[in-house]
Amino acid sequence: MASSMTVNIFEDDFSLSSVENKHKKTQNITRKRKRNGVSDTKKGVFSKDWLKDPKYCDFLQEVRHDPTKARYSSSNCDISVYGGGKNHLDKHVDTVKHQEFMKNKTQNSLETFFTPCTELDKLSAIEATFVFHGVKHAHSYLSQGCTVSVVKTAFPTCTIAKNMTCGRTKARSIACDVLSPYFVKEVLVGVQKNTYYFLAYGATNRGNSKVFPFVVQYSSDKGVKCGLIEVIEYPGETANELFRNTHEVMMSNGSTIEGLTALGADNTNVNFENIDIDKLYDELCEVQTTYIVLNKKGRPLHEQIQLFLRENKQGIKHDDKEDKEEEKKDMDDGKTKEEETKRIYPDRLWAHLFHVHDKPAPNLKQLISFCFSISISNGYCEGVFNHMKQAWTNTRNKMAPELTSA
8 A cells, every 4th residue: 555655656746847847948948939039939930020021021922831931022932931030031131142133123123114103193183084074064063072972882992982082172173273274284385386376355244253264266287276275353344454454364375466366356467477478379389289189099088188187186176066057057958968078177178288298388387377367256255155154053153263264
């Protein structure tokens, strides 16, 4: 009985000593891990904290199927971090192969040649397009804000739709401060490239104020173009005040009095000078020869002009309403639809002739530009108010002149 008790006592002492030894080993391992800076993770296992380290974040990747390895995107290879941890990473970074690869990657990166489009740029483009569409179709800014809410609901996973904001105040700022200056600049650049232009203005009452829109018409390389350049608010309407306001608008937009062919509905044409009559006659004869050659081609002249307009997609946009009225009138006169498609507009014909003609004709081009810059009547200036009626609704009864211009 005593012998059996002795054996049990020795066995208990042996088990206690083994537990103490295991505890000591665990403490030693923990101390070693703390000294190496990996107290929370196992030594030799990939740590996601390394991806946040600026020293490794540009090229280091995780190997999901093997936690004891790390992948270098710079050299496209996997290295073992087992037993070494960051020491293995630092050794690979110091190699000549890695340094040369990183140097070549910096020099040959496509980002040095092509600037990537940021999310902010994409968002700005979407908002500007949205406001342009609303202004073009005379939508109120309140309805645009509601439409943005619909877009967010319809595309909940889209980042751009989620961040898109286009309320009344922001939409007005985009229209007045971004879109309006851009389109006015495009019109003024076209006027400055050509010698002559026609300027028209009108007056209308908006509440207690009087508003004057200014429009220009000029002949470009693609045909006749028109555009609204400014809208001002001024109470007076005398001849001296109108002259002073018109002069200020011309000077502020970089236009010169020498190029003004007509003003308003009076068609007060300025003198047409600085032209060589003999050279003008020679140029006219040469262009007539080009016209005869074009007529003798296998393709009809109206098809050649249509092809020229299609190749230049930024050509003039003829008024669809005017085309429909002319088409209806021609149909009443007994013309067929096939004959209607063969119509040749004078401004398009001259634009095509100057494009095809191989010799410069500055005097003739100056004369044609002078003729096409003169408006037949003040119909276009009156037409501006027809377009502006869509904008002058009850929801916009307090529209500022700069917003009307936009």
